[in-house]
Amino acid sequence: MEYDPERTAVVIVDMQHGFCHPDGSLYAPASEEVIEPCRVLLDRARDAGAHVVFTRDVHPPEQFDDSHYYDEFDRWGEHVVEGTWETEIVDELAPQEDEHVTVKHTYDAFYGTELEGWLDAHGITDLVFAGTLANVCVLHTASSAGLRDYRPVIVEDCVGYLEEDHLTYALEHADWLFGEVTTLDTVQFAE
Numbered sequence: 001m002e003y004d005p006e007r008t009a010v011v012i013v014d015m016q017h018g019f020c021h022p023d024g025s026l027y028a029p030a031s032e033e034v035i036e037p038c039r040v041l042l043d044r045a046r047d048a049g050a051h052v053v054f055t056r057d058v059h060p061p062e063q064f065d066d067s068h069y070y071d072e073f074d075r076w077g078e079h080v081v082e083g084t085w086e087t088e089i090v091d092e093l094a095p096q097e098d099e100h101v102t103v104k105h106t107y108d109a110f111y112g113t114e115l116e117g118w119l120d121a122h123g124i125t126d127l128v129f130a131g132t133l134a135n136v137c138v139l140h141t142a143s144s145a146g147l148r149d150y151r152p153v154i155v156e157d158c159v160g161y162l163e164e165d166h167l168t169y170a171l172e173h174a175d176w177l178f179g180e181v182t183t184l185d186t187v188q189f190a191e
Contacts, residue, residue, distance in 0.1 A: 005050035013131025018086030031160030048189030107140040132160030146178030
């Protein structure tokens with residue numbers, strides 16, 4: 001697949017120490033394993049002049065204190081707490097100065113953030129997704145993109161997961177319902 005770099009953003013979802021480093025509270029080996037493929041995808045996007053967006057999952061310590069039902073700390077335990085090392089993007093994928101970083105507090109990077117406004121202001125229509133976790137933040141952000149009329153494409157070999165069947169589910173669901181699935185070797189940018 002060939003993408004127009006002026007209208008495409010590569011979105012790197014939550015590739016943070018808390019998920020990708022063995023000392024992270026929600027470490028998944030498969031998330032660490034996709035650091036290198038994500039770096040290759042980033043290099044391609046940067047070389048072509050495509051837009052790059054990173055998401056960072058960050059939770060204020062008190063975020064869920066008054067929750068009625070939605071409480072990620074109850075479901076997952078405390079993770080990527082604001083001000084901690086866990087919230088930082090791994091060094092291998094460090095954002096460059098001109099790249100956009102969206103801080104989010106839920107699975108969906110569009111919910112309560114500036115992401116949609118930033119994409120629209122830059123004329124972006126196609127979003128190429130990589131990152132972690134497949135069936136959580138990648139799936140929910142990509143589906144939210146599709147509902148907003150962006151073209152979401154998930155790069156399957158650039159996506160981390162807790163269990164392999166979670167990845168399979170996320171990819172099948174995305175491909176069937178709201179987006180597309182591809183592999184790293186097919187992602188090319190027009191010159």
